[in-house]
Amino acid sequence: MTPAALLLDLDGTLVDSEPVHRAAYRAFFRARGWEVPDLSLFTGRRAEDVFATEPGPWTGLDPVALTASVWPFLPGDAPQPVAGARSLVEAAVARGIRLAVVTSAGTGWVERSLGGELDVLRHIEVVVTAHEVADG
Numbered sequence: 001m002t003p004a005a006l007l008l009d010l011d012g013t014l015v016d017s018e019p020v021h022r023a024a025y026r027a028f029f030r031a032r033g034w035e036v037p038d039l040s041l042f043t044g045r046r047a048e049d050v051f052a053t054e055p056g057p058w059t060g061l062d063p064v065a066l067t068a069s070v071w072p073f074l075p076g077d078a079p080q081p082v083a084g085a086r087s088l089v090e091a092a093v094a095r096g097i098r099l100a101v102v103t104s105a106g107t108g109w110v111e112r113s114l115g116g117e118l119d120v121l122r123h124i125e126v127v128v129t130a131h132e133v134a135d136g
Contacts, residue, residue, distance in 0.1 A: 006092050010103035011044075014089075014120075015113045017079040018043065024073040031073070032057070046104045046130050071108070078116025089120040100126035107131070 011017040022039050029036045034057040041050050047070060051063035058066055092099055103110060107129050114121035 002095055003097055005098040005100060007100050007102055008089075010101050010105055010110060010113055011079075012082070014082055014085045014101070015079040015118060016082050017109075017113065020075060020079045023075070024070055027073040028070045029057075034058075044104070048130075074109075078112050078118065081118040086118055086120060089123050093123050098126075099124050100128065102128045104130045 008014055011021075021042065025039050025042060026036050037056055041054055047067040048063045051058050051061070051066045089099060101110060101114065101124050105113075107127070110127055110129060111121065114124060
């Protein structure tokens with residue numbers, strides 16, 4: 001039986017973004033003169049949610065503005081694809097399975113990640129990002 005659609009997470013499923021994100025957070029915190037916290041706080045969570053709910057040197061600051069301030073520290077290249085990610089997408093498309101990406105990331109990160117070396121953005125019919133849901 002062939003499924004009608006496949007929902008895929010982005011970070012950690014299609015692209016290996018954790019090293020890229022951690023490097024960006026380290027650079028962001030150091031640029032502000034802040035001690036680098038345990039970066040696992042951010043793994044699998046929206047940065048806005050972490051900044052809004054976790055205590056840290058950012059307490060009392062605007063979590064949306066802080067999140068936007070991390071973006072310039074991300075390298076310009078797309079993150080590395082997870083092994084087999086492109087093959088999975090291509091196999092699904094060849095079988096007529098519709099594809100959607102659901103992510104806690106924003107649209108810019110989705111475009112950068114699915115464009116680049118992975119090069120599968122054209123196959124994705126639906127993208128649901130952090131800005132389209134109330135809870136990450």
